Amino acid sequence: MARRDTPRRPNNDGGPERTPDRRRAPQGREGSFLGRMVRRLIVWGGGVALLGVIGVAVAVLITARSLPSYDRLKSSQAGQMIVVRANDGSEIVTLGPSYGKWVPYSRIPEVMKDAMISVEDRRFREHWGVDPIGIVRSVMVRVQSGHWRQGGSTITQQLARNVFLNNSRTFDRKIREAVLAMALESKFSKNQILELYLNKVYFGGGAYGVDSAARKFFGHPGDQLTLEEAAIIAGLVKAPSHYSPTADAQAAVDRAKVVVETMKDAGNLTPAAAASANFDNVHLAAEQGQNSARYFTDWVLPQLDLVVPEVDQPIEVWTTLDPVAQRAATSSLQGNVPSGVQGALVSVDRDGAVLAMVGGTDYVTSNYNRATNAVRQPGSAWKLFVYLAALEAGYTPDDRVVDEPVTIQGWSPRNSGGTYAGPIDVRTAFAYSKNTVAAQLGNEVGFGAVANMARRFGITTPINTQPSMVLGTSDVRVIDMVRAFAEVQAKGTTVVPYGIRKVTTTDGEVLYSHRPETQQQLVPNYVAAAITDLLQTAVSTGTGRAAQIGRPVAGKTGTTSSNKDGWFLGFSSGITTGVWMGRDDARPVPGLQGGTAPARAFAAYMKVATAKRPPEPFETQLKLPQWQLEPDDEAMQANPDDYFYVDPNGNVVNQDGRRQGDGSGDADQQPVPQDENDAPPPAAANDDFLDRATGRQDSARQRQMSAPAQRPPRPGATARPLPPIGNPPQ
CATH class of the missing domain: 3.40.710.10 (DD-peptidase/beta-lactamase superfamily)
Known part of the structure; x- marks a missing residue:
């Protein structure tokens, strides 16, 4: 069979064009399917991570802009603290969360700062609100032990949780806690964050902040803490109810010794200083018991709604209670x-x-x-x-x-x-x-x-x-x-x-x-x-x-x-x-x-x-009103001939029963006019007129109803009204 030659197209230089080879090249070297998928996952994962970082950054910036000012964060609290004091200023009881006095960063003892950082967040000065190393360490402990033994929350995260969130252990809450922590770090300095934390963290027994804890457990302000006291307070954060000095003093001391060792390991305490810590010298303040004074506070505190406007800041109620008298009463x-x-x-x-x-x-x-x-x-x-x-x-x-x-x-x-x-x-x-x-x-x-x-x-x-x-x-x-x-x-x-x-x-x-x-x-x-x-x-x-x-x-x-x-x-x-x-x-x-x-x-x-008061004699001498004097005494003070009284019709009646100016009775006892133009005296004003003029309507009506009928005046004595109800025995 004769071969048919395929015509060639001319090339660019005028020569015949070459026919391309239609056979495919082998594909094994171009990459496997798995490799392509990995590359795609890396690209997409990187993109998602980048978007996530951008989203977190935006969320942190937005959250930081919406955070309250530092002064508002200082004044915020989980509930109102009410300190009730006796009349000598001594504390009767503290109700609600107690925040004590605010202690500025410069006045917080260094041992308190070092103890808290050592036991709660050793890398506090290095991280930016969330500590990845701490989280990895916590996860590793979780894998090794089978349960969570070490928390990964930083001091900033704990502050965010205490101020803005609750203690639920949901993933959503942890995300919001992390965002808030980074926002706090972006807006406030480390010293400000530590000051907020130490003045707001809960130490048990209703005490929030180092000052409240120091006053509750040791009886003095929070800026006077010793190493041993600071270690006890720092150890309370992990489990306030379990390590409370008032609940279990030995457990509190054992936990404080761990805090001292942690401070030494973190380089915040020298071995000599750690060895010199003596917890036998720590004196706990007397616990305020549920004594009889609580009856008084239960009566007083509801009255606050009537005497003060609605306030959410801590208040002190200064009462009238005398501690000495209260103990004597009990x-x-x-x-x-x-x-x-x-x-x-x-x-x-x-x-x-x-x-x-x-x-x-x-x-x-x-x-x-x-x-x-x-x-x-x-x-x-x-x-x-x-x-x-x-x-x-x-x-x-x-x-x-x-x-x-x-x-x-x-x-x-x-x-x-x-x-x-x-x-x-x-x-x-x-x-x-x-x-x-x-x-x-x-x-x-x-x-x-x-x-x-x-x-x-x-x-x-x-x-x-x-x-x-x-x-x-x-x-x-x-x-x-x-x-x-x-x-x-x-x-x-x-x-x-x-x-x-x-x-x-x-x-x-x-x-x-x-x-x-x-x-x-x-x-x-x-x-x-x-x-x-x-x-x-x-x-x-x-x-x-x-x-x-x-x-x-x-x-x-x-x-x-x-x-x-x-x-x-x-x-x-x-x-x-x-x-x-x-x-x-x-x-x-x-x-x-x-x-x-x-x-x-x-x-x-x-x-x-009454021991410190002078004896006081009573005033028991009667100073009776004029109407209650005895008739004999009255006769000595007035002329019997001047006696008169008013009858029910309002007319003045003489002692012989004649009304003045009515022409009745003996002629020689009628008043003699001094002048022919003199007129007889007018009739007395009636009771209604006198009552309206003097405002004695009720008393006058009562005298009118009772006096003439119940106790007629004795001859030779000035008339006197009867008491409002009943008559004294004769």
């Missing part, structure tokens, strides 16, 4: 209360400042405040209001009454012991707490008047007006009864118990200062003097003899039926105190009477509370 109550019985005590100064408050025998076992929350029957202590009403109505301590069986609206009260003394004076009836006399007085002045008197003197609980109310069947609070007796001591003027003197910030800025209440006169001075006379007699010779303390004391006992409650309330040298004892379930307590255990507890407390 011991006197615990030393006298019968077994299985609860008790309460409230003591106030003359201006209402609460000096001591005990709401139970043990705050740990029962934090129910019986001094302010419990309502119990006061028994005969309620007779304070019965006799106040009677004294205001015209009775005096020397007036005669009769202690005898009585029945009022079907109710027949009995005296303790079932005996009756017959005719006695008011003073004796009160001193020996005669129930029949109190019932008669209450019935005479009106049970509503007794209830009104109790309301006037600060009783806030419901009051019944049944006849038996005179014996204290209405429930009351201890603090209300103490207020009433304090108002008697204040000569019948208002006294409002209070517990907060001032509220300040930790820097001393005053947010609130107590202002005295405007005093109001509750009863006339002579009534307050008379009831003080009765109260003093009850202690000197009556049922309250066990309350004597060697100086003037005025007070009253109270015992309820079946001995369910025992009371003693009284005052001396400007201090008023009330004591209650009884069971929470209101079951009878054999032998419990106001004149026994409560009176003895009162005396034990008052001997301490």
Whole structure:
């Protein structure tokens, strides 16, 4: 077969073009599929990593720009700290997170800085918020041990978590924590970050920051820490509850020794200094226990909402509590209360400042405040209001009454012991707490008047007006009864118990200062003097003899039926105190009477509370108003011929019964005109006109209704109005 030659195309130089070889070259040398994939992964991975770095950088920059200023970070906190102080400035209790005083970086002891860096973040000065070497080391330990033994979080990350995040262990939280840490590093210096950390990290027991921890555990500020103390505090960060010196002192010391060794290994402590650390010289501050003062703070702190505006900064509440008086109140109550019985005590100064408050025998076992929350029957202590009403109505301590069986609206009260003394004076009836006399007085002045008197003197609980109310069947609070007796001591003027003197910030800025209440006169001075006379007699010779303390004391006992409650309330040298004892379930307590255990507890407390005060005699001299003077005394002060009174129609009536100017009666007793132009005197103005002019509408109406009918004036004496309710015995 002849060969066909393929024509050749000319080439560029005019010669025939060569036909290309259509056979493919071998492909093995151009690279495998796996190699190409690896290269692609590297390219794409690098691109993604670059994008990630860019994204992180952008996130860090954006986060850094949105971070608060350094001053705002200093003032931020996880909750409000409230330090409650007594009247001498001593700390009663700290509630909420305690941040103490802010310690600037320059004043933080070097041993504290070195200890914290050594144990928590040895490479703190080298990394930029996140420590890759620390993370790798943590992962290696995790692989070797099978669980996490070493954290990879830096001090900056811990600060970011404490300030901005929570403690959840999610991946998302760790990413945000890392971004925040780098943002903090980009905005603040290392010294600023360490200062923030040391003033905000939690050390247990509610203490945030080195100053709070130093004060809580060692009793002094955070800028005075020794090596041993700094090591103990630094060791708390890992497990505050486990290594707390107040919870386990030995565990705290063992952990602190590890911190000292870590400081030596990190080069922050010489071997000689590490060897000289002596933890036997460390003195722990006394732990603030759950003592009886917590009853007082539980009563005071809710009042903050009323006296200060909403603030989220740490505050200090300066109270009226007297530590010496509080300890005396606690011991006197615990030393006298019968077994299985609860008790309460409230003591106030003359201006209402609460000096001591005990709401139970043990705050740990029962934090129910019986001094302010419990309502119990006061028994005969309620007779304070019965006799106040009677004294205001015209009775005096020397007036005669009769202690005898009585029945009022079907109710027949009995005296303790079932005996009756017959005719006695008011003073004796009160001193020996005669129930029949109190019932008669209450019935005479009106049970509503007794209830009104109790309301006037600060009783806030419901009051019944049944006849038996005179014996204290209405429930009351201890603090209300103490207020009433304090108002008697204040000569019948208002006294409002209070517990907060001032509220300040930790820097001393005053947010609130107590202002005295405007005093109001509750009863006339002579009534307050008379009831003080009765109260003093009850202690000197009556049922309250066990309350004597060697100086003037005025007070009253109270015992309820079946001995369910025992009371003693009284005052001396400007201090008023009330004591209650009884069971929470209101079951009878054999032998419990106001004149026994409560009176003895009162005396034990008052001997301490008044020790530094001079004795004060009571003002018991009656200065009766003009209308209450005896008729014989009145006759010596005026001419009997000048006697007159006003009849119900408003006309002035002479002693012989004639109205002036009406032409009645004998002609020789009619007024003789001095001039023919003189006109007879006009009729007296009527009551309505006089009442409107003088503003005495209520009192005038009461005199008009009661005076002429109930107590006609005696001949030869100047007329006098009757007391508002009832008439004194003749």
